[in-house]
Amino acid sequence: MLGSLRSWFRRRRIPALRALTQADAPAVAALHADGFHRGWSVAEIEALLADRVVFGLGAGHGRFATVLDGFVLSRVAAGEAEILTIAVSRRARGQGIGRLLIEGHLGQLATAGVRDVFLEVDEANAPARALYAREAFAEVGRRKAYYARPDGSRGTALILRRALG
Numbered sequence: 001m002l003g004s005l006r007s008w009f010r011r012r013r014i015p016a017l018r019a020l021t022q023a024d025a026p027a028v029a030a031l032h033a034d035g036f037h038r039g040w041s042v043a044e045i046e047a048l049l050a051d052r053v054v055f056g057l058g059a060g061h062g063r064f065a066t067v068l069d070g071f072v073l074s075r076v077a078a079g080e081a082e083i084l085t086i087a088v089s090r091r092a093r094g095q096g097i098g099r100l101l102i103e104g105h106l107g108q109l110a111t112a113g114v115r116d117v118f119l120e121v122d123e124a125n126a127p128a129r130a131l132y133a134r135e136a137f138a139e140v141g142r143r144k145a146y147y148a149r150p151d152g153s154r155g156t157a158l159i160l161r162r163a164l165g
């Protein structure tokens with residue numbers, strides 16, 4: 001019974017959440033490069049995953065959720081967290097994985113004693129803004145000409161906050 005349920009989930013490719021380890025660094029770097037025009041190296045990701053104030057969560061499929069469909073990383077200090085990055089693989093977007101990741105991650109951060117979560121998002125990034133609005137993040141500031149876009153233009157960063165608890 002349990003076995004057939006597991007294979008049903010595997011067939012449907014419903015992702016499961018799991019903590020990230022340093023061994024995930026190459027897959028996380030690939031997902032990051034798929035989502036942002038300026039990528040992070042495997043070594044940079046490895047260093048983040050080794051840092052005890054950095055919290056990471058992955059959404060994956062397959063046995064033990066080994067194959068990552070998306071991830072989120074935050075840095076925590078003095079009861080506040082900053083979401084450093086979140087990305088879902090292009091082929092898996094629009095299926096609720098971003099929400100699953102954010103909701104799981106907010107739970108993870110609340111358990112670690114975080115009271116406020118902050119992040120920055122390009123005001124032109126409609127999918128990300130929709131995701132954060134859905135998860136009750138609210139604008140608390142703006143940084144003009146903050147992002148360098150591939151076409152040479154500069155984008156405004158919105159600073160969003162979500163209180164926990």
Ligand SMILES: CC(C)(COP(=O)(O)OP(=O)(O)OC[C@H]1O[C@@H](n2cnc3c(N)ncnc32)[C@H](O)[C@@H]1OP(=O)(O)O)[C@@H](O)C(=O)NCCC(=O)NCCS
Nearest residue numbers: 035086087088093094095096097098099121127128130131
């Ligand atoms: C932003 C991102 C993580 C969203 O992941 P996702 O798995 O596609 O998101 P979900 O399927 O969970 O959708 C979450 C919400 O955003 C909305 N949304 C998703 N894609 C959208 C799009 N292209 N346009 C408008 N809204 C969109 C969904 O409708 C959903 O809202 P709903 O529940 O009210 O319907 C994904 O698009 C991504 O990896 N983008 C590249 C990296 C990036 O920009 N990261 C954010 C940096 S701040």
